[in-house]
Amino acid sequence: MSSYASRTIVSNVNPLYFIAVGLCVVILWRNSQKSPRPPSPPGAYPILGHVFQVTKDLWIPFTAWKEKYGPILSLNIVGQQMIVLNTLKAATDLLDRRSAIYSDRPRDIVGGEMLSGSHLMVLSAYNDRWRRIRRAAHDILSASVITKFQLLQRTEATLFLDDMIKNPDKWQEHFDRMTSSCMLTMVYGTAPMRSHDQPEIKAIMEYVKDMTEATAPGKHLTQLIPALKHLPLWMAPWKRAALESHERYTELFTKFLREGMDRTAHDGSQTLAQSLGQKVKQATINEKEAAWIGAALMTAGTEAILTALGWILKTLVVYPEVQRAGQQEIDRVVGRGRFPDFEDLPNLHYVRAIVFEVMRLFPPTPFAIPHSLREDDWYEGYFLEKGSTVIANVWAINRDPDIYGPDAEVFNPRRYLDVKGQLKENDINQCTWRHSDTDRVVFGSALMITTAYMLWALNLTPPKDERGVDITPDIEAYINVGLIRHVAPFKINVEPRNSDILSLLAAAMAPAGS
Structure with a gap:
């Protein structure tokens, strides 16, 4: 030739x-x-690795593989190493004790870099912007803010009870309204919103839906081939859609921020938006960063809280003996003449145990937030490569018989109580090992007070069929959206526990703004 x-x-x-x-x-x-890597399941393809084994319900095969391959697994995803931590010890050893090299995040092109513009800490690389945003968010979440948030939760829980009694079939909308309204009030100082159809609530739920879909595993090829980010817009409609969504949501969150900066909270105190505005004036952050911090504070709590509350409601219906035991404790500690309060929670051991057990057995997110390894590491004789994605399998950890005993698959709130009926704090700390103190207060208090209100005020029962037999919902049924296990829809009957509930609600609703 x-x-x-x-x-x-x-x-x-x-x-x-x-x-x-x-x-x-x-x-x-x-x-x-030949560096010794953690064991891998069989079935990997050349080049592609285990990519076809990464299904939407990842926690199920990962937990099954734990029994065969041990506490730490390695998967090859198109040449990228994924490390799965299936035990509390492995997760604590690496993500907590070695957090200096495990604090980075894997790249998320569509959701993290395009839709949010790298403005969300949970999806951003560990860099100067990440540290600046984290510092600003931490500074404005003071103890007084947490106290104020608790007052808002009481108001919203009261409105929620009224909604449930009037229209129990729309319990999902009631949770949406309650959590969105509470977070909007906390961040931007808005008045409590009484309708699920208000534009602000619709906008929040649309953003949460878009972000959840954008970050869902396997949704976009950029999760496997990040270089696709550089395709021109005419070849990548998903890229155009993400960038357009970023502009639309930046405009929305900036509008929320500016309105919140000009708005005085109901109690005359400073809103979080005003605190963020001060950070902008001090040149600590810019306005766009402040707008996305406000959005993160508002929406992070919304999705987690409403999903968790759905699972709590379902367990109370499915396990009537648990509901009765919680009601008995509420009646003993609180009485029937007033609503429960946050000061009652330390004495509501069984009620809190219900919440912890629901979060253990039915976690809304079966995985902890993925981390990225910043440098090569060794653990238990295995080589972990720099750049590996590291995921804690919360589902497996929460059902570990070495921690929770041979009945780890059984719903039993009393596992958290000692012989005197008091909460065992060590077990609680294990259950909440990946939450910061602020997360525990904000997220935990929302679940605790709403659960206490439901048990104090309502009898929750399944509907009956034409033969009078209970139609009990399937406790295992769920809808998987991204990495969130939403409770599958179900029907319930709701009745006030006694006639005094309605009069107490009516008295409380007047100042609540009904």
Whole structure:
């Protein structure tokens, strides 16, 4: 063959071919290295690795593999190492004790870098912006803010009871309204919102839906091939949609921020939006960063709280003996003449145990937030490569018989109580090991006070069929949206526990703004 012909053939070959061949060679070479890695399940394909085994319900096979391969697993996802931590010890050893090198986040092109513009801590790399945003958010979440948030939760829980008695079939909308209204009031100082259809609440739920879908595993090829980020817009409609969503939500959150900066809270105190505005004036953060911090504070609590409350409500219906025991404790501690209060919670051991057990057995998020390893590491004789994605399997940890005993798969709130009926704090700390102090107060207090209100005021029962037999919902039924296990819809009957409830509600609703 002439040299001219050779040059012609080479010139006609797409340069992407050489890039693909080079990538394959690099991946094969890396995978051929003999550093001892954590055990992997079988079935990996050349180049692609375990990509076809990463299904939407990841926690189920991961937990099953734990029994065969041990507490730490390794998967190859197109040359990228994924480390799965299936025990509390492994998760604590690495994510807590070695947090200095495990604090980064894996890249999320569509949700993290495009839709949010790298303005959300939970989806952003550990860099100067991340530290600046974290510092600003931490500074404004003072103890007084937490106290104010608790007052808002009491108001919203009262409105929630009224909604449930009037229209129990729409319990999901009532949870949406309650959590969204509470977070909007806390961050921006708005008045309590009485309708699920108000524009602000609709906007929040639309954003939460868009972000959840954008970050769902397997949703976008950029999760496997980040270089696709650089495709031109005409070749990547998903890219155009994410960037347009970023502009739309930035405009929305900036509007919320500016209105909140000009609004005085109901009690005359400063709103979180005003605190963020001060950070902008001090040049600690810019306005766009402040707008997205406000959005993060508002929406992070919304999705987690409403999902968790759905599981709590379902367990109270499915396990009537648990509901009765909680009501008996409420009646003994609180009485029937007033609503429960946050000061009562330390004495409501069984009620709090119900919440902890629901969060253990039916966690809204079966995985902790993914981390990225910043440098090579060794653990238990295994090599963990820099850049690996590290995930704690909360589902497996929460059902570990070494921690919770041979009945770890059974719903039993009393496992948290000692012989005197008091909460065992060590067990509680294990159950909440990945939450910061602020998360525990805000997230935990919302669940605790709402659960106490439901038990104090309502009898929750399943509907009956035409033969009078209870139609008990399936406790295991769920809807998987991204990495969130939403409770599947179910029907319930709701009745006030006695006639005094309605009069107490009516008296409380007047100042609540009904």
